[in-house]
Amino acid sequence: MKRGEPQESDIVSGAVCWATAALFLLGFTVLAVKLKEVQVTDSAAYGYANARQSVRRVQTCGARGRILDRNGEVLAENRPSLSIVCYPESFQKKTWDETINGIVGSAALVGEAIGRAPDCSEAAIRRHVRESLALPLVAFRDVGERELAVFSEREREFPGFEVRETDERVYPKGALAAHLLGYVGRDRGEAIAGDEKFNFFMPEMRGRAGLEVYYNSFLRGVGGERKILVDARGFAIREWTVVESRKGPDLELAIDARLQAVVERELSGLKGACVVMDPRNGEVLAMASAPGFNPNDFVPVLRPGLYERYAKDPSEPLLNRASGGAYAPGSTFKPITALAGLSSGFSPSETYDCDGVFELGLMRLHCSSRWGHGPVDMRHALMKSCNPYFCSLAMSVGTNAVMSAARAFGLGSKTGLDLGVDMAGVVPDSGWKSSMYHERWYQGDLAQMSIGQGMLLVSPLQMARVAGALGTGMLATPRLKKGLSPELRPIPFSKAQLAVVRSGMRMVVAGDGSSRGTGWRAGEGVAAEVCGKTGTAEIGRGATRRKNTWFIAYAPAASPTIAVAMVVENGESGGGTTAPKVGAVLKAVFGESGRTGPDADGG
Amino acid sequence: MLEKVKRFNWIMFAAMLALVAVGTVAIWSAGNARDQRFHGMWISNLQAAAFGLVLYLSLAFTDYRRFLELLAWPLYAGALAMLVAVLFVGDTVYGGCRWLWFFQPSEVSKLCVIALVASLLGGGDEWFCRLRPTFRGFLVSALLVGAPCALILAEPDLGTTLTLAPAILVMMFAGGVWRRGLALMVAAGALTVMAVLCAVYEAEKPGVPAERREAILRYTPLKEHQVKRVRVFLFPDDDPQGSGYNLRQAKIAIGSGGFTGKGIGKGMTNHLKYLPPAVSLNDFIFCVYAEETGYVGSLVLLALFLALLLPCCWIAFKSRDGRGRLLALGMSSLVFAHVYVNIAMSIGLLPITGLPLPFVSSGRTFLVTVMCGLGLVQSVSLHRGLEE
Missing domain, CATH: 3.90.1310.10 (Penicillin-binding protein 2a (Domain 2))
Incomplete structure (x- = not known):
């Protein structure tokens, strides 16, 4: 091999080499610019897309x-x-x-x-x-x-x-x-x-x-x-x-499990409901409905068929009768009628001679006492639950007075309970009746209403409020959760007016010294002075005729701390069926007294 | 010998080794994202690189002129034979019939064609010297180049043809072939590409009824899957879960890499197989690399390729021998075309086509081929100014 100066190629010029190099540089510059756009400028968007699809x-x-x-x-x-x-x-x-x-x-x-x-x-x-x-x-x-x-x-x-x-x-x-x-x-x-x-x-x-x-x-x-x-x-x-x-x-919750158990024991095997509340602040201490169900059957998953069994049961175990049941209040409504009378100027000492029946045109309303109570004043009318007395009282004060008294006690509207089930009930009036039945409002309707029958519908919860309000003068919004600020609304009746009704309700339980009141069993053995009112609402006629028996109470009489309302479906009478159960509940609250009640021996 | 070592182009050599290293890491990462069989892919690729290195050095210290005189025609003939053979006995992978036993003839034939063209146009064959600037010379060289290209297209392997074409064009232009013909050819090619793009755009733009679409596409030479790729190129956001999926994932991988990348072996798009594993080792290896190393890594890679390619131009310039110059320019243009097309398609600058990224993609045939080609370029450098 021999060294020599290389000869410039006559075929391929050197400029082509530079041109090629320039082409490479240009190409890579284009790539670098586009890569910068993808990897730097738009990087966040691609990073987001990456995270969205893979996380x-x-x-x-x-x-x-x-x-x-x-x-x-x-x-x-x-x-x-x-x-x-x-x-x-x-x-x-x-x-x-x-x-x-x-x-x-x-x-x-x-x-x-x-x-x-x-x-x-x-x-x-x-x-x-x-x-x-x-x-x-x-x-x-x-x-x-x-x-x-x-x-x-x-x-x-x-x-x-x-x-x-x-x-x-x-x-x-x-x-x-x-x-x-x-x-x-x-x-x-x-x-x-x-x-x-x-x-x-x-x-x-x-x-x-x-x-x-x-x-x-x-x-x-x-x-x-x-x-x-x-x-x-x-x-x-x-x-x-x-x-x-x-x-x-x-x-x-405000609920007292021990009291709740007592209430449920009293209702066991029956159809009915009971509400116990503190009228001072509306706290609901017990609220029971019978028959019931076991919520553990519903978790973690409802067993197939079970729900239908519950839902189809004619005794409606899933219904919360305490706040969702609609009942005629029966005679437990009478204190309200009485207050309506008092606030319209009706004198409490005025007597009415009860002969066992109240006649209005063709309508005959029987009294609980077949042959009549004889002459009764307001207190005794309450004590003996005299129907004709309250019918005639209502006749004399008119529909509006009774209606507004009922509404003043929160009937016909939701109670404000912190639970989805909160039935408003019905306080009928002429407008309501004409829209529901296309009939006008008769005096007979008023007579029925005055004794808690007819079209009037309430829930036990509402009646517990009523009982509490009668005792304290303040209508409390019921509360299930503990520690909610109480909501109290005064009822528009004077102390004197309330005093009359209270003493009447006291007599229902304690008697008048000479005879027992209808609800004497509610106070028997309770270590507190109990005031109350029985109720026996008749529903249906003939073969389907049955009675829902009520008792509402508050105690102690002087400054109530407990209000109770209980209804038992298909009972005998408020005083016979329900009052003793309420008594048992009150005993659980106040304890048992040694004696059997101050006036037990009376009458 | 010492003379030769003095002329050894270390920059080009070092850049090549660095690229092999980058490739090894990228293949390791992409292979790990796939099943067990691919976990050792980087090792076999490294073995192929070692084999390629031996060939590289052997060819570098062999006088390329003797190599071309002795082997240009036999290699060309051999390549043609293999390309014919692969059509009949080759193994079909991913719809292309490209494999003959353990290698891909189309990859090897790239080098053979470049060698022949360098020898022919560079003055290696006396009979061609007079023909070169004439129409007949153009025709002869076009036929010689066209035959293997047609065979590769028949596999079908459009990508290989597309990268070989620019390299050959650069060589023919540099080699002084009838330039008017060349210019016409380039113009015709450019017009065809434009026309096809416009046709696909017209056919695929929203709201074109199916019959009209069919009618337009009938006049294009594209097959349905190629139409799809061109459509993805033209409307990249149209079908991100279908035909546009690969491009979208490629862009997400590259783009989410950000400036500095997610770290080697931590490319989420790759490892969670969003980047289709079937192509992540080969055609989309750049995505794997760019996701893990970010824009910095991309620039480093481009710099390494420049460090590989610019010395080739320098070697060509210094060579002053027609064959040497054409060899160096042809080889570097081939590598450049691969790099450019591969990266450009991953970021939506070109329609997607199956092409390896030199040194980085796994693919032993291509790796060895490119190293041989660069060995020849190194030989041009070593034998500059030395008589045969």
């Missing part, structure tokens, strides 16, 4: 708060429940159908091992894979100890299945205060498409009835946030908690 945001739910009675007794709480869940990502196959079949098959195997059918149908699995792939699928809800033992022993045979702890609602006192507490259901977990904050909402307990509904947003925990990283097919890769969920606050 699923899950709202977790906080533990639901407990429900306690006024003394801290637990009425509703959460118990740990173990479920066997399945992680779909462990069953990844080429096609979705293979994946789904894999889950179905494995769930069946687990089911065979623990001896129960999976809680998820194939359709449910298919839906889960389509909508909530990143989340675990609950295959066996709330497994028992024995099933769990079998599963744990053989867990390695079932890859992709795991035990997970969740909360389930439990009502430790069973059927106690069931109508009040209600029960919860669980929402289906929701999958949200689109640009929302969350992709999934974990199934949360949600009140379905009673206080669980009314205070649902109070009781529910504060949701947390979890994020799940998913691959291109949507299977979970890993997950982490962003915000911890927080437990919901406990709901403290």
Whole structure:
């Protein structure tokens, strides 16, 4: 080889080399500029798109708060429940159908091992894979100890299945205060498409009835946030908690569980309802409806067929009669009629000669005493529950006075109870009657109304308020939750007017010294002075004729702390059927006195 | 020998090794996102690189002029034979019949065609010297280049043809082939591309009835899947879950990398398989790399390619020998075309087409081929000014 100066090629000019180099530089400059746009200028948008497609945001739910009675007794709480869940990502196959079949098959195997059918149908699995792939699928809800033992022993045979702890609602006192507490259901977990904050909402307990509904947003925990990283097919890769969920606050009730149990015992086997409240602040101490149900039957899931059984039961165990039952108040309405009379200038000492029947045109209203009470003044009319007295009183003061007295006691309107079930009832007037029956208002309607019959409809809760208001002069809004500020409304009657009615109601229980009142059994053995009023409302005629028996009471007479209203369907009489039950309730509150009542020997 | 070592272009060599290193990391990351079989992909790729390096050095220290004289025609003939063979006995992968036993003839044939054109136009063959500037010369060289191109197109492998064409064009232009013909060809090609783009735009723009779409597309040479790619190029946001999915994921990967990237091995789009795993190791490897290293990484990669390609131009300039110049320009243009098309398609500057990114994509045939080609360029550098 010999060295020599290279000759310039005559074929390829050097300029071409520079041109090529320039071409390369130009090309790379274009790429660099476009890459800057993608990776720097628009980077945030692509980063967002990346996060949106590969991270699923899950709202977790906080533990639901407990429900306690006024003394801290637990009425509703959460118990740990173990479920066997399945992680779909462990069953990844080429096609979705293979994946789904894999889950179905494995769930069946687990089911065979623990001896129960999976809680998820194939359709449910298919839906889960389509909508909530990143989340675990609950295959066996709330497994028992024995099933769990079998599963744990053989867990390695079932890859992709795991035990997970969740909360389930439990009502430790069973059927106690069931109508009040209600029960919860669980929402289906929701999958949200689109640009929302969350992709999934974990199934949360949600009140379905009673206080669980009314205070649902109070009781529910504060949701947390979890994020799940998913691959291109949507299977979970890993997950982490962003915000911890927080437990919901406990709901403290004014209810006294011990008293509630007494009330329910008194009503057991019957149809009826009872409300015990503190008239000074409206706190409801007990509120029962019979027959009842066990809310534990409704959680975690309502067993199939059970709801229909409850719903079709002619005794309507799901109905909360205490605040939702519509009854004619019967004679318990008479104190209101009396006050209507007094406020219209009717003299309490004016006597009426009762001959056992009140006649108005063709209508004959019988008195409780077949041959009549003879001459009675207002106090004795109350004590003896004399129908003709109040009919004639109503005739003389007119419809409007009775009507406005009834409304002043909150009848015909909702009580404001913190519960969804709060029946307004009916205080009929001419307008109401013409719109309902296309008939005009007769004097007979007024006569019926004056003794709590006819079209008048009230709930036991409303009557408990009435009893309290009669005792204190203030109409209290009933409260189930403890610590709510009391709402009291004065009733528009003077002290003197109220005093007349109160002494009449006292005589109902204590008698007048010479004879017993109709409600004497309510005061028997109660270590407090009880005032009350019996009521026996007749419904229907002939074969379907039956009586709803009432008793309303407040005690102690001087400064009432307790107001009670109780109704028993198909009873004998207010004084015979209901008064002793109210007496038992009052004994539970005030204790038993050694003696059998000051005037027990009288009459 | 010492003379040669003195002329060894270290920049080009170092850039090549650096690119192999970058490729190894990218393949490692992309392979990890796939199943077990691909986890060792980076090792086999490194083995191929080692083999390529041996060939590179051997070719570098061989006089390219002797190499061309002896082997240009036989290699060309061999390449043609393999391209014919692959059509009949090749293995079909992803709809293209490209594999002959363990390698892809179309990749190897790129080098063979470039070698032949360098030899022919650079003055290696006496009989062609007089023909070169004439129409007949143009015709002969067009036929010689056209035959393998047609065979590759028949596989079908449009991408390879598209990257070979600019390299050959640069060489033919530099080699002084009948320039009016060349200009006409380029103009005709450009017009065709424009016409096809306009046709697809007219056919695919929103609100065009199906019959009209059919009628327009019948006049284009494109197959349905190519129409789809052009449509994605023209309307990238139309069908992000369907035909536009790959491009969208490619852009998300690159874009979400941001300025500094997510870190090696931490590319979410890649590892969660949003970037289609079937192409992440090859055609879309740049996305994997750019997601993990960000704009900084992209610039480093472009700089490395420049460090590889600009020395080629320098070597061509210094060579003063027709064959040497054409070889260096042809090889560098081939690499440039691959780099440009591959990156440009990932960011929506060009329609998507299956092309490897030199050194970075996994693909042993292509890696070895490119290293051989660059070995020849290094040889041009080493043998500058030395008599045969």
